[in-house]
Amino acid sequence: MLGSLRQSMAWLHNWAGLLFGWLLYAVFMTGALSVVAAEITHWMTPEFLSVRPADRTHTLHIAQDWLEKHAPPTAQSWQVELPWARHPALLVAWHQDGQSETAWLDPASGQTISPRDTEGGEFLIEFHYSLHAGLPGILLVGLASIVMLIALCSGLIVHRRLFVDFFTFRPNASTGRAWLDAHNVLGVLPLPFYLMITITALSTLLLTYLPSGINSRYDGNAAAFVAQAFPVPPPLRASSQRATTQSLATSVTRAENYIGHDRTASVWVHQPGQMNSRVDVLRHYDDRLMAFPDRVSLDGRTGQILQIADQYRASLIVMRVMGGLHYGRYAGAVLRGLYFVLGVAGAAMIATGLLLFTLRRTVRPTRFERAASRINVAMIAGPLYACAGYFLANRLCWPQSPGLHEREVTLFFALWALSAAHAAFRQPNRLWREQWSGLTALVLAIPLIDIATLFTQGRLQDALVTPVFPGMWIGCLSVAAICGWTAQRAAT
Structure with missing residues (x-):
């Protein structure tokens, strides 16, 4: 049998x-x-070869200065993506009613850089x-991932001498024998990695593959699910009353009392230059498994802490750790x-x-x-x-x-x-x-x-x-x- x-x-x-x-x-x-x-x-x-590093406070001053000069007074939001170890340039942008402008800056000099139009x-x-094919491609890759799991498990059953096969490689044998040995060697030792990467691949897009939970619980309204899973402060109303937005460097320094020193990845300013502006400071997650950034929201005018988002449901932590592993x-x-x-x-x-x-x-x-x-x-x-x-x-x-x-x-x-x-x-x-x-x-x-x-x-x-x-x-x-x-x- x-x-x-x-x-x-x-x-x-x-x-x-x-x-x-x-x-x-x-x-x-x-x-x-x-x-x-x-x-x-x-x-x-x-084009970024000419970029030179600068301290974080100077970089934030450069970003805010550019946005105050180039963004329209009625801009709905500012965006600042800080340089990090694997990319040296500073990204700034403003957004308003579907329109936006983005610029790359040298964090040391503030000089605008025009990189080539590449993804x-x-x-x-x-x-x-x-597969560069949108949702059909995502679903096809998901199906292939399931088949990958089946192939890994069936391969374990087929190979009776699993660890012996790993130490058996005869490159000078017949072509078929040599390729089989290579297949076994490449399949045995990295097997835990293959299982991990395949299972976590399925978990990262699980709600795309199996949307029935959201459809039944939230009547197909994915935005309602996101709002409950990732709560943010109430939306801001536009105000005609102008006010000075606090220094972004000051907001980041205050936020980092909660998310860790020098851990800021990006800053978003909502309704900049208005009485009810809000600053969201988002944390890097390249130093931990959970692939999701903590966030600190502050009053853009006074710097008062409005919300600290660094505690999550266990189910969300599991999903984001799986994503982080992948x-x-x-x-x-x-x-x-x-x-x-x-x-x-x-x-x-x-x-x-x-x-x-x-x-x-x-x-x-x-x-x-x-x-x-x-x-x-x-x-x-x-x-x-x-x-x-x-x-x-x-x-x-x-x-x-x-x-x-x-x-x-x-x-x-x-x-x-x-x-x-x-x-x-x-x-x-x-x-x-x-x-x-x-x-x-x-x-x-x-x-x-x-x-x-x-x-x-x-x-x-x-x-x-x-x-x-x-x-x-x-x-x-x-x-x-x-x-x-x-x-x-x-x-x-």
Whole structure:
């Protein structure tokens, strides 16, 4: 009976892994990149290389001065996003009746910076959870996450010698045996991480996947649920009576008596310059698991504390801790690096599983199996081509003109489609060698073009002392070396 169970689980593991593995590979790969999304955004906006740090009080004075000069007197709110360890620039904005203006400033000098029109790492985050397809993409990724859990559990049942398999890797054995060993090694040790990241992925968007609770309890009014779960002070009425808004630095200093010294992430001012203005000071959450910012609300004119939001229901804490575990923002540099490596290992585990399905069927492959072999090429190499194209577009597709983010996304999908077209029509015995060779050249071009453009713009010296840029170059050279080695192996 146990043998029959293992056979059933093996069948389920193989087919669930194949049909959803094509999608899950891209999700895991972009998930690994999402861990360093802030660093990717920094690399994709080299205009911030000239930014110099400043103390927090000076930065807040710079922000308030810009807003008082540029925001209209009737603005409904001001927004200030302070620099932090992974992004050096100061963001200020005002909002009024659907209109707004945003500016990036040097926190030391107050000089306006005009970065290129890129989504940076945010696009990779969005693709990771929605495939850049909105709600249908979110639901599809949710379904794939459930299948991932099924594949992990069925894999545990299939492998009788789980820990022995981890220490068994024979790269010089037959191709099928070597890929199976690689699949086992990549699947065993990081297994707790895979389970954690999959379960927390489902929890972060649970109310999107299962909205019936909100629909029944709040008659489908999601805003009512948010208002109860995250209470805020009563809305302010617009006033024609003008009043001076207290110094933002003073408000932040007072708020940090409750949220911790130097923990402010952003400041919102509602009805600035009016008698009933309110200042909301929001806390960073990159030093703790709960991925939600505490908030202190103050009277904008007198500085009186109106509300302190730092206590939450147990159910909300559980959900936000699950989110924090998934996002990894709480992690320091070393732990973020581990998240990244384990995310790449997950993508590699899925890729080796996809290859095993077709390698075991090389004697008399069916039409579906021949098609699956070509799809493997498009869905393993394709996302790598897409990401390389996305990065190159940032440097080559008229970076100083508006609409760059659209061109970046277009090239992302265009190169993926080109990889798929090559996989569909090229001779099977040349597919992998040509795909990996092309990818080697493409990835190698990223640091070369980056260095050349930075040199011509006079920014190379600043880039050399900014860790994000050498880190990107070393990462690309490492990927190019792996792709080149794989292309050479595919040719033999």
